[in-house]
Amino acid sequence: MRCYSCGNLLSELDFCPTCGADVRLYKKIISASSLLYNEGLEKAKVRDLSGAVNSLKQSLKYNKRNTDARNLLGLVYFEMGESVLALSEWIISKNLDSKKNLADEYINLLSSNQNELDTINQTLKKYNQALQYCYQGSKDLAEIQLKKVISVNKNLINAYQLLALIYIDNRDYPKAKRTLLKALSIDSANTRSRYYLLNVESALKDIAEHSSDKMLKQEALNSISYESGNDTIINPRLPKEKVGVSSIVNIILGLVVGILICWFLILPARIEKEVSGYDDQYKLVSEELAAEKTNSQEREHLIDQYDSKIKELQDEINYLKGSGVLNENDYLMQAANAYLSGTDNSDEIMDNLNNISEDYLKTSKESFRKLYETLNANAGTEAVTKYVEDARKAIRQNDYKTAIDAYTKAYSIHKDDQSLLMSLAHAYRESGDTNKANELYMEIIEKYPDTQEAQDAGDFITD
Amino acid sequence: MINFEEELKKFQPSMEVEYVENAIYEHDLTDMTDIFFEFMKNEKAAQEAAILNASMADVQRPM
Numbered sequence: 001m002r003c004y005s006c007g008n009l010l011s012e013l014d015f016c017p018t019c020g021a022d023v024r025l026y027k028k029i030i031s032a033s034s035l036l037y038n039e040g041l042e043k044a045k046v047r048d049l050s051g052a053v054n055s056l057k058q059s060l061k062y063n064k065r066n067t068d069a070r071n072l073l074g075l076v077y078f079e080m081g082e083s084v085l086a087l088s089e090w091i092i093s094k095n096l097d098s099k100k101n102l103a104d105e106y107i108n109l110l111s112s113n114q115n116e117l118d119t120i121n122q123t124l125k126k127y128n129q130a131l132q133y134c135y136q137g138s139k140d141l142a143e144i145q146l147k148k149v150i151s152v153n154k155n156l157i158n159a160y161q162l163l164a165l166i167y168i169d170n171r172d173y174p175k176a177k178r179t180l181l182k183a184l185s186i187d188s189a190n191t192r193s194r195y196y197l198l199n200v201e202s203a204l205k206d207i208a209e210h211s212s213d214k215m216l217k218q219e220a221l222n223s224i225s226y227e228s229g230n231d232t233i234i235n236p237r238l239p240k241e242k243v244g245v246s247s248i249v250n251i252i253l254g255l256v257v258g259i260l261i262c263w264f265l266i267l268p269a270r271i272e273k274e275v276s277g278y279d280d281q282y283k284l285v286s287e288e289l290a291a292e293k294t295n296s297q298e299r300e301h302l303i304d305q306y307d308s309k310i311k312e313l314q315d316e317i318n319y320l321k322g323s324g325v326l327n328e329n330d331y332l333m334q335a336a337n338a339y340l341s342g343t344d345n346s347d348e349i350m351d352n353l354n355n356i357s358e359d360y361l362k363t364s365k366e367s368f369r370k371l372y373e374t375l376n377a378n379a380g381t382e383a384v385t386k387y388v389e390d391a392r393k394a395i396r397q398n399d400y401k402t403a404i405d406a407y408t409k410a411y412s413i414h415k416d417d418q419s420l421l422m423s424l425a426h427a428y429r430e431s432g433d434t435n436k437a438n439e440l441y442m443e444i445i446e447k448y449p450d451t452q453e454a455q456d457a458g459d460f461i462t463d
Numbered sequence: 464m465i466n467f468e469e470e471l472k473k474f475q476p477s478m479e480v481e482y483v484e485n486a487i488y489e490h491d492l493t494d495m496t497d498i499f500f501e502f503m504k505n506e507k508a509a510q511e512a513a514i515l516n517a518s519m520a521d522v523q524r525p526m
Contacts, residue, residue: 004500022503029495064494084478088487096492117480124477134471162474169467192473199465 001030033063040069044076048189049157052076067097074106080187081156083110083120123153130162139166157183157190164196173207174223176200331355332368335375346382349375350413380413384420387413391423400431418448422457434462 002009003016004026011017014024040055056073059066074089087110090103110117126149133142146163149156160183167176180197183190207220335352338345353376361369391406407424414420425440441457448454478486 004496004503026496026499029499032495060494062495064492064496082477084480084483087480088478088483088490091483091487092490092492121480124479128476128479131471131474131476134474156477158474158477165465165467165470168465196465203464 001027029062033059033066033069035059036062037066037069037072040072040076043189044072046189047187049076049080049187050190053080065096067093067101067103070096071102071106074103078106079155081123081153081159083117084124086110120153123149123156123159127153127156127159127162130159134162134166139169142166155186157187157193160186161190161192161196164193164200168196168200168203171203173200173204174219177204177223328356328360328364329368332371332375335379336371339375339379346379347386347409349379350383350387350409353379354409354412376413384410384413384417388420388423391427395427395430400427403427404431418444418451418453421447422453425457425460429460438462 003019003021003023005021006016006019008016008018010023010027014027015021016023036055036059040052040059043049043052043055053073053076056069056076059069060073063069070089070093074086074093076086077083077089078086087107090106093103094101094107126145130142130145130149133139133145143163143166146159146166149159150163153159160179164176164179164183167173167179177197177200180193180200183193184197187193204220204223208217211217211220331352335349338348338352353372356372361372364372387406387410391403391410394400394402394406404424404427407420407427411417411420411424421440421444425437425444428434428440429437438461441461444451444457445454
């Protein structure tokens with residue numbers, strides 16, 4: 001402690017050792033302030049905030065320069081939700097004692113977060129507005145505002161108290177009690193809160209004992225607290241589950257509603273989804289089936305083609321292997337054999353060559369045709385001569401059939417010889433087949449028009 | 464039983480941020496120490512006045 005006159009440190013004496021000023025009273029004032037500060041601190045520690053406020057205010061009334069007391073007062077105000085009051089105390093503290101003051105930190109904390117400060121300010125405005133509503137008689141609006149305030153500024157004790165007052169006026173004692181208990185959890189020895197709570201509990205007790213309304217009575221009983229020695233026991237408000245027929249009915253109703261919702265809302269959508277899935281599958285399968293069918297048809301067609309090819313090849317194989325019947329190759333071989341044997345076998349050669357059809361010749365290999373033509377050229381003339389001699393011999397013997405055969409063979413070798421054709425025609429005529437004879441005569445006329453044979457043929461044509 | 468109107472009168476509006484400045488200016492910071500200093504000042508003045516009066520009286524007394 002320092003002397004108020006010279007500022008030097010004081011001793012335990014009642015006067016200043018430096019300037020001699022009477023400091024007895026001054027010391028008492030300062031001590032009282034300190035004492036009250038300590039008292040306020042103790043109360044703040046046990047959350048008797050309103051008691052702490054009173055003590056600290058008293059302390060500051062003794063000594064306004066008690067920085068600790070002022071800072072603590074600001075803290076207590078802040079805890080009670082009165083942030084602006086707290087801020088004002090800290091500002092004053094800083095102004096009175098600017099050196100190493102905790103108030104600096106507190107002020108920076110508040111002012112650094114402008115949004116939070118604005119939010120707090122809004123809650124205070126709403127609280128003031130709710131108070132106005134109460135003065136105007138609009139308790140409902142006040143209730144709504146106060147609920148909003150409490151939800152944001154959870155420590156504003158005045159708001160809890162005002163709300164509790166509204167509930168009390170509305171005779172909603174359980175709600176009032178809950179609100180007051182919340183207020184008391186912040187400020188445990190608040191006189192107003194305790195006073196209201198006392199009244200509320202008294203009212204609840206009254207209802208519990210005398211009310212005819214069962215629900216109200218039960219609610220009151222649940223809310224009542226009672227004293228047990230030094231403890232106050234408050235019955236917890238446990239919501240009771242209503243068991244019985246109504247709950248079973250509710251469960252059944254819930255199940256029915258759930259089933260109906262599933263049936264009408266969820267199931268059709270699921271079914272449609274499944275069906276569309278099946279449709280897609282069906283479509284896919286149909287397409288696959290159609291593709292498969294087409295492939296199958298193609299395969300069958302191919303199989304038919306292969307079958308015919310196989311048959312052709314088989315025929316060819318059979319032909320090449322030989323089935324006992326002489327084929328064109330055999331005839332050609334026989335004709336070649338007859339030619340090579342050297343004897344006069346021209347008719348044999350020609351007989352064999354005549355068995356080879358012109359159609360076969362056209363499609364045969366070149367080597368085959370060459371051999372055929374060679375044999376035909378070499379043996380043909382001799383064969384013709386022989387056939388003509390045979391034919392004449394046969395005519396002399398009136399064997400026109402043989403003559404016709406011989407002339408036919410000869411003509412087949414020398415197709416350009418009109419005399420042979422003429423002789424053949426004569427043979428037919430002599431044999432009595434005049435139709436055939438006329439036919440041949442006409443052929444001569446057509447094929448060889450400006451020849452002697454044509455002229456003669458015209459004479460021989462009979463009707 | 465609690466009277467709503469009577470209790471309502473006890474509720475005071477909370478201070479808003481806009482009014483902090485005025486509140487601080489109007490805050491009465493007079494404390495016991497200020498009163499003490501005033502008292503001491505007056506006491507000192509009174510003592511000085513008394514000493515002066517005594518010396519004046521000595522001067523006026525006949526020898």
